[in-house]
Amino acid sequence: MKSIFKPVIGVIIILLLFSGLSRAGDCLVYAGAGLKRPMTEMIGSFEADTPHRVDINYGGSGHLFGMMAMGRPCDVFIPGAQRYVDIAVEKGWIDEADVVRLVKHIPAIVVPQNNPSRINSLQDLVKPDVRLALGDPRACAIGNLAEKILKKNGIHERAKTRTRVYGPTVNQLLLYVMTGRVEAAIVWKDLARWPENNGDLQMVEISECRNIIKYIPVAVTLKGRKNPAAESFAAYLASTGGLDLWRKWGFEPCSSLISSN
Amino acid sequence: MQQLNIFKLILIGITGLVTLLLAITIGSLLFVPSLASIRQNLGSPELLYSLKLSLCTASAATLFVMLLALPVGYTMSRFQFAGRRLVKTVLDLPIAFPELVLGLCLLLFFGSDHVAAALKKVGIELVFTRQAIVAAQIFTALPYTIRIIRTTFDYVSPRYEFISRSLGYTHFETFMRVALPMAKKGILAAAVIAFARSIGAFGAVLILAGGTYMKTDVLPITLFLNISYGNLDLAVTAGLVMLAVSFLAIYIFEKTEADL
């Protein structure tokens, strides 16, 4: 009989080890793929300051939304755009009062290093021989927004003919610009900051009157309401320390928050 | 009474558990949407488009893969040459490679200005196009196919070819009249796997072809896009179609393997 126990104990030990490795966090966060860098750091300092552990899933906003729809609710929802929070409110996963506009999310044009096609403004996107990469308007927030910006400036149809690819993810767009497959793409300004600092590409700002500026909302879901870790994490994101981190990664805090802090 | 073979019991238990787990996981795809919505989605232009595109590109990719894998697999099975080890490693490398990395490599290579310009001269454009889908599928499926073809030829004794050559057939004639017919079933199995891999190729296709809606969206990309759109039913339907293709592929593969 003894011989049976040894392997059984072994299996139990292995199971314990595994459960230790993947100790589930107290709080599940879904965040837009574009927020990976600030969020990683945010979670690092949040976990250092509090006893809570945070599990986070990054993905295109729509993708995250799909996961919620598939019945995998999270505690805190930070998609790239207000739109998804609105839908979540509609579907009854989030209470409208729990939605906070946190930081500004600003679209910008990115071009390869040295800007070979001399693109200096939104209008330059439709110069002949410019190849464009845009986000899929239905799959990612920036794609949707880029479409609106182009429409607002009356160059949507022309831009369409210049567009070589509608990428489902925004990171793809950066890749295509960095490798010179396209002459320009419209992405989030914060997203372009890192490769810009690395010298992999250049950023061209869109003048404020032509641009459409969005806000990154944070929402504690109805499920998360019962979870103190979720409330505490959401609060941390809007705290002075949290806002400093946002700033570091190229997000401007919303003025309402600065005054209230 | 027969004594208990605990080891055997444990092994059978684990096998049963793993099978059950797989079956449940795959089966969960079946239970998400209603039959009506599946039927409706199957007829949607979006799915029809990507199904058609998938079948076309995967067929083309399979053709190219076989044309490349046959000579390479035969070479690796039959010949000794300097640097054979290195060649083998390079050929097997992409198997252990995440598809996204492969896609990045393809983008960097085919996208580089010189290569792109050279290819354009012969009418090939391998970034953001349907040809790019085929290229990505070829590179995804090729290493697997080469392996299968190599093992297939390993099982055909070279003696048959020696005899054929002693009877006056050149090496090429021998390949066509002896090696190919004798490896027929393995080659068919390899083609099936190549086709299935091509249908299922995602990462490399996404990066190289861009995954533009209704332009370069093959089945896996349709699935991915529709998850992003929040259109779960269509995503699942795309998944089911791919599941059917894989089932068919594995079925044919098993069948040809069985009487190999």
Place this chain on the structure above:
Amino acid sequence: MTLLRIENLQIQAGEFQLCDISFSISTGDYCIMAGETGAGKTFLLESIIGVHRCLNGRIYLDEKDITCMLPEYRGIGIVYQDHALFPHLNVFNNIAFGLKKQFPKKKRQEKVHAVAEALKIDHILKRPIDNLSGGEKQRVAIARAIVVRPRLLLMDEPFSALDPLTRQKMRRLLRRVIRQHRMTVLHISHDPADMWLLANKVAYMHEGRLLQFDTLETMLNNPAHEKVSEFFGRPSNRGKRIRFFPPRPAATREAY
């Protein structure tokens, strides 16, 4: 007249090496070669048909240097121990395989039927090869090799899988066919009966070397090497008996 002449042949195959092989076979000779397993007999036959690259030495066929000639131009036939019949072809097409390139259909049929008759396999020509008996497979393999009239026929232990009685029958059949076609043969076998009844020359190989190549009498009486005498040893008047090599079988002598 010398048909095959090999001079200082040296060929490498992984760890194994054929070393310094030299011998010659005259037209009409029937040579039987023996040797321990792993001695390189099969490998030597394959080298003669030309599928292994020579490091050193020369092979002449009809005084023409064929060392670097591709196998398909040599006109040397081979029969393997395991028959190696093409599984995707039936008996007829296996035998006709080598004729396809040179002869029209009618001529092919004639030739196949003739050789099949001689080897007593004309009744199975339409059968697939997978349910043939060992003896039948062996005869099909021999038919496939001789139907193209090779200048030299190499056979690798063709009878090793047969029972003694069938072996005897096959031996007789083979003798007749070989005589009829006036073929020169290099045959690998360990069977003393084969050596007594078929061969006019005998060779012995060991570890990639050809130790002796001579008539059977010489091998028996004057072994050139310890290994040769181990194999061909027989009771000697000095009472130093090493291994019993049976005398010429009397019963089958009439078969000549």
